Amino acid sequence: MLLDLITKSFANILTLMNLVFGSMAIILVQHLHYSWAAIFILFAVFMDGMDGKIARRFGATSELGKELDSLCDLVSFGVAPAVLLYAQVFLESYHLPGLIAALFFIICGALRLARFNVLNIHEYFLGIPITLAGFLLAIISLLADNIYPMVILLLVVFLSLMMISNIKIRKI
Template identity: 40%
Template sequence: MDKHKRKQVRNIPFRMIIPNMITSGSVFCGVSSIILTSHGKLLPAAALICFAVFFDVMDGRVARSLGGGSHFGEELDSLADAISFGVAPAFLVYSAYIGPDTGIWGPLAASFFALCGVLRLARFNVTHVPAGPFQGLPIPAGGLTLAAMVIAGAPVTPLVAICAMCFIGALMVSSVPYCNAKRLNKHNVNKVKLYGMTTFIVLCFVVLREKAFLAVALMYIISGLVRFDGAAWIMLDAEDERSAEDKE
């Protein structure tokens, strides 16, 4: 390696390192969840998948705010998502609801879910249009739904768990449009609708408690099936958006 290349490696801007460090938190959560699941600690394992969602949201926001996004970061994010929202939740649901008594069908369903998640990530990297809705269920939503089943203590039979993993996996590789909240910013949101939706979600957690994650995840899944785009509903129309920008 010549002197110029060594200098390039040493001088990586810190603003590019921070988002990748946050993404690494998602990897930590995913691997830790798998280990805890293998020891029968199902609730902590499910909670770590929820924490991974937080890291997945924050790494992108931090990268955009610092101007530190990179191709490396995008690839790292996909690899982290494959672990935290593909492999970890599939193993969690298999361990919590299915087990070896179902023979080959349980491992097949878990593998199918993880494979669909990986395919979803690969397709996203090459086809996603930032300004539009997601094509297919995002893998964090799919993984969170499986983890939420465990957190809620849902009385799920092995057959239902197998069907759930197959159905959610199929949604991830489908063309069903899903809400993309990344389109929202302070200039283009209807604050009344935003506060109303936020209040509704908070009330879900107050009333439903540990079942709220599952309720919110199922509502998101259903929103795509009925073609309801929450982000588009919250966004201002073009004229109102220009007025909001003029007031800033």
């Protein structure tokens, strides 16, 4: 009983670390530390992978953990990368279209997570996971100096649509 409580708590702590790293990324964007913000999103990706592995390994999955994970994922892989690319790339070059693309990414991420929780499909992902989309935007941010802003804008819209698509991706 005590071990179960500790294991569930540890998995949830890792989930909350995902949230902390995503929140730190947003704070770093406010201080114009774009590379560090992208790196913190990548740290959040690592925590997101670890929390699920720990919970499944020790049979500590729960509805609370699932919902907490989705809330944290929306911040770390929806809001943080969208705010990062908006500030880093779109603010100067494509202000209004960039703002719309960033907000569209966040909305699609929220829809994707809500659909994931409601459908409860275990065999495959329907649409690309928000963690993957956020990871890719963090990588794009790190490479942004070498990519045309319009290409980045199109990639943000494409990834947004891929999150809410009906494409089936087998779970590993």
